[in-house]
């Protein structure tokens with residue numbers, strides 16, 4: 001076993017040409033400070049970074065199973081649908097998107113990109129009133145579609161599931177590599193949470209990497225809850241921890257501490273307001289970072305606030321999962337001269 005590497009049972013499930021290295025640098029406005037940024041956004045130009053890590057084990061799993069068609073579920077502005085559609089097509093797997101019907105009839109942002117990627121008959125709109133039955137509707141639809149030989153598979157929203165976990169865990173390996181290179185130990189790591197898989201992968205990845213140390217580590221993972229409650233996150237974490245432990249044949253014990261934050265701006269998932277858009281513009285000017293309002297801007301203002309109040313004396317790492325693609329959906333609001 002190599003130090004700083006996940007066990008081979010996990011590594012073998014990951015396509016490392018997708019889950020690549022990403023760099024870290026200090027916050028541009030505080031070049032001597034202890035707030036570092038991990039540039040997961042740079043992993044791909046068209047797929048948000050955290051998503052690409054998940055796909056790095058999900059796509060190989062779909063190929064192993066001989067899946068020919070994949071149903072994917074999400075909101076009209078989903079980064080996941082746009083990202084996954086690109087990689088599925090690259091791998092000759094046909095995507096069918098089941099989308100919650102948009103309140104906004106104009107095609108913009110990710111809704112436009114998805115419309116460009118898929119033919120009309122592969123985009124199924126589901127009325128808001130029926131959204132709670134989206135999985136059943138999608139399953140029934142997929143079963144009726146003709147296929148050549150392989151099976152169809154329905155993925156949950158945000159690709160939540162065990163197949164995407166190994167890829168998500170690979171970020172932990174890359175952070176340990178960053179620490180060696182920058183000769184800095186990140187005591188606090190700020191990560192955002194939609195379905196939670198990215199954050200869970202990070203936590204379990206770090207737990208696995210420190211499985212031979214006896215005591216809990218000093219490390220603290222701070223999860224910004226964008227689209228999930230603390231209770232549901234904790235139960236998903238427990239569920240995947242136990243699935244991972246059975247796969248490996250030994251128990252993966254908790255080694256990192258976890259703390260939870262709610263966004264300090266527009267905390268409801270999908271909610272936007274003037275402060276959020278102003279922050280989005282400020283971060284671009286002050287830091288040179290183009291962040292999507294839905295996740296990254298909320299995560300950034302929340303993490304920076306926590307760091308200033310509680311963690312200024314320890315090295316902290318902010319995970320920038322985003323891609324600036326999410327900005328396009330809010331172009332009019334951001335361009336408003338009265339903002």
Ligand SMILES: *Cc1c(COP(=O)(O)O)cnc(C)c1O
Nearest residue numbers: 048193194195196197198295322
């Ligand atoms: C999808 C996404 C997330 C959430 O990832 P989960 O694994 O679903 O928690 C966070 N940040 C950005 C920028 C995303 O696109």
